[in-house]
Amino acid sequence: MYVIKDMPDPVPKEELDLLIEVETATVGHWRLFGFMDRAIQPLLPRRRVVGTAVTVGIAGPDSTLLHHAAGMLRPGDIVVVDRLGDDKYACWGGGVTVGVKAAGAVAGIVDGPCTDASEIEELDFPVWSRGLSPITTRLYDIGGGMNIPVSCGGAVVMPGDAILADESGVLVIPREEVRAVAEKAIAMQEAERHDVAKLRRQRLGELSGASAKIAARLAGMRL
Structure with missing residues (x-):
């Protein structure tokens, strides 16, 4: 079964322009929640991105919904993928990167492994994941959810939340708190x-x- 909800309103540009000046480690001096597990690391070094969370939840060896979601993305979106506990199958590789980048998305965050590291590097597209795997997902049409609440690296992510990701990790900020967090x-x-x-x-x-x-x-x- 698929649950696909409306695309979230983008986080206002002026708030993202503030947030891009922030290091996740600075927020970590006072805030204790919203940080993804430190095992979710950047594939490309020295990148910092901000954007609006578009959430996808897919299980095991199936990435049908992620392929569909790539065609619904907008400029400034960040795809946050909840793998529902799977750590074997890589749902994100070169093909997915081409698709989401063409749509204008600015990053991918995967609570699991990815693959095709050299292709992703050549495309210069920031991806955070739990490392690499040679075993990939397929289009098994099992189901999944899009723009629903998900868990990624132990952090709750709501569609439309702001994402700040850099070399130290990934932070999720509810949209109504973005300006206050960034200014502090x-x-x-x-x-x-x-x-x-x-x-x-x-x-x-x-x-x-x-x-x-x-x-x-x-x-x-x-x-």
């Missing part, structure tokens, strides 16, 4: 740039406050 992260990154300059003149423990905490603890132990 950008402010932290600006402050960090000032701190880096200070580190050239001051010890790290003194600057962060760690040395003061340890000194206070040691003083208490001596009483």
Whole structure:
């Protein structure tokens, strides 16, 4: 059975323009949820992308729905694929990459392996996955879901959520929180740039406050 729901509204461009300035690791300084499992890693180095989540849920050896979904994508979309626990079959390879890139999508996130790494590299299309597999899916027409809530790397992804993916990992942000998260992260990154300059003149423990905490603890132990 297939469950195919309407395409989500795109995340506003002005919010994505803010979010592209953000590093996932900056958000990781205060936010504990929305991050996908760290095993989902970029296939191409030094890429950062943002976009609107279009979700696909497909099981085992079947990728019929993913092929269909490629024809429904829009510029700025990021395809998020829930493999429903499968870690054997690669649903994403060179052919899928050509299709989704032609539609204007900016990245693929797969909770499972992909294949055809050299082709994906040649196409210069960012993909995050759980590594590589030589065993591919087929068009078995088993079924699946599109634009439904999915789980990818342990993170809940709703269609229309914002996705931020870079060399450190993948972050899912509900669309109503994008601006607040981005503005806070950008402010932290600006402050960090000032701190880096200070580190050239001051010890790290003194600057962060760690040395003061340890000194206070040691003083208490001596009483």
